[in-house]
Amino acid sequence: xxxxxxxxxxxxxxxxxxxxxxxxxxxxxxxxxxxxxxxxxxxxxxxxxxxxxxxxxxxxxxxxxxxxxxxxxxxxxxxxxxxxxxxxxxxxxxxxxxxxxxxxxxxxxxxxxxxxxxxxxxxxxxxxxxxxxxxxxxxxxxxxxxxxxxxxxxxxxxxxxxxxxxxxxxxxxxxxxxxxxxxxxxxxxxxxxxxxxxxxxxxxxxxxxxxxxxxxxxxxxxxxxxxxxxxxxxxxxxxxxxxxxxxxxxxxxxxxxxxxxxxxxxxxxxxxxxxxxxxxxxxxxxxxxxxxxxxxxxxxxxxxxxxxxxxxxxxxxxxxxxxxxxxxxxxxxxxxxxxxxxxxxxxxxxxxxxxxxxxxxxxxxxxxxxxxxxxxxxxxx
Numbered sequence: 001x002x003x004x005x006x007x008x009x010x011x012x013x014x015x016x017x018x019x020x021x022x023x024x025x026x027x028x029x030x031x032x033x034x035x036x037x038x039x040x041x042x043x044x045x046x047x048x049x050x051x052x053x054x055x056x057x058x059x060x061x062x063x064x065x066x067x068x069x070x071x072x073x074x075x076x077x078x079x080x081x082x083x084x085x086x087x088x089x090x091x092x093x094x095x096x097x098x099x100x101x102x103x104x105x106x107x108x109x110x111x112x113x114x115x116x117x118x119x120x121x122x123x124x125x126x127x128x129x130x131x132x133x134x135x136x137x138x139x140x141x142x143x144x145x146x147x148x149x150x151x152x153x154x155x156x157x158x159x160x161x162x163x164x165x166x167x168x169x170x171x172x173x174x175x176x177x178x179x180x181x182x183x184x185x186x187x188x189x190x191x192x193x194x195x196x197x198x199x200x201x202x203x204x205x206x207x208x209x210x211x212x213x214x215x216x217x218x219x220x221x222x223x224x225x226x227x228x229x230x231x232x233x234x235x236x237x238x239x240x241x242x243x244x245x246x247x248x249x250x251x252x253x254x255x256x257x258x259x260x261x262x263x264x265x266x267x268x269x270x271x272x273x274x275x276x277x278x279x280x281x282x283x284x285x286x287x288x289x290x291x292x293x294x295x296x297x298x299x300x301x302x303x304x305x306x307x308x309x310x311x312x313x314x315x316x317x318x319x320x321x322x323x324x325x326x327x328x329x330x331x332x333x334x335x336x337x338x339x340x341x342x343x344x345x346x347x348x349x350x351x352x353x354x355x356x357x358x359x360x361x362x363x364x365x366x367x368x369x370x371x372x373x374x375x376x377x378x379x380x381x
Contacts, residue, residue: 070098210236278318
């Protein structure tokens with residue numbers, strides 16, 4: 001036992017005072033660097049946000065999580081530099097950048113971004129210079145500067161997306177709350193043989209209490225847009241959208257519910273799909289509008305059209321508008337839209353659902369579509 005203790009003590013005595021000093025200095029440097037990292041990262045992020053063309057930004061505190069290869073920034077605020085828009089473009093309580101360790105087994109050094117309790121504001125001003133309606137490629141470059149790894153997964157949780165039109169009277173505000181977006185397999189899709197390798201899903205609640213759900217797949221690295229998307233908006237109280245209808249259609253909804261369904265697919269510079277709005281239990285005219293004869297006449301005309309061309313059994317006015325063409329020059333099939341109004345009114349009410357008739361093969365040239373297998377069971381009969 002004594003010899004064993006001596007051998008252990010001898011091991012530590014092998015280190016000279018100089019070695020111990022170097023170890024102590026390195027430890028202090030590591031501790032100092034760790035303590036300084038949040039401040040250094042905060043300064044770097046604030047400087048990087050200033051690179052956004054036409055916008056400026058700032059953040060609050062920064063938390064470093066070395067054990068999982070991550071850092072979290074708090075109180076993100078991005079605003080238009082002209083100060084012409086009274087709402088920030090982006091405000092987020094927390095943004096987390098982290099490494100996906102499980103992907104290292106697949107020889108992929110990638111990460112994920114999770115945004116919590118954010119508000120994204122798109123705005124249309126009184127002039128084009130005051131608009132805040134788009135995100136260009138420079139935004140992705142800035143995100144790349146903030147996170148050195150390729151982003152393979154993005155998630156937005158418990159957030160809001162707003163649209164403001166400050167140039168109308170009354171002012172229009174539309175929003176989606178309780179917004180949750182997940183987009184996965186982004187970077188790994190680059191080497192995938194699947195033409196739509198990246199799934200995504202959005203859910204939320206819109207103005208008027210309606211529930212929105214959007215899901216689909218896309219290829220983020222294709223030269224032209226390539227996607228297949230389904231969306232539905234159900235049980236929306238139309239009276240909550242009266243500012244929108246007054247501003248854009250000069251009508252006032254007294255009662256009604258909106259259901260909205262759409263499918264869209266795009267490939268090879270072309271797209272195909274449809275939109276299907278259904279208005280149920282709709283009532284427009286209010287006798288109080290008699291003070292404004294022109295408005296009363298217009299509302300009476302719109303109400304009359306709805307009454308004549310609605311499905312009486314379902315108390316439903318609606319249509320299905322086919323959309324197709326080049327992405328730069330979309331076309332709506334107006335004749336089909338009118339025909340579907342008549343069909344809904346006098347033949348059969350349009351069904352409140354996504355019909356599942358549009359897919360990525362719908363926009364491919366016939367030579368690129370997979371062959372349809374023949375059903376031999378019919379021949380056997």
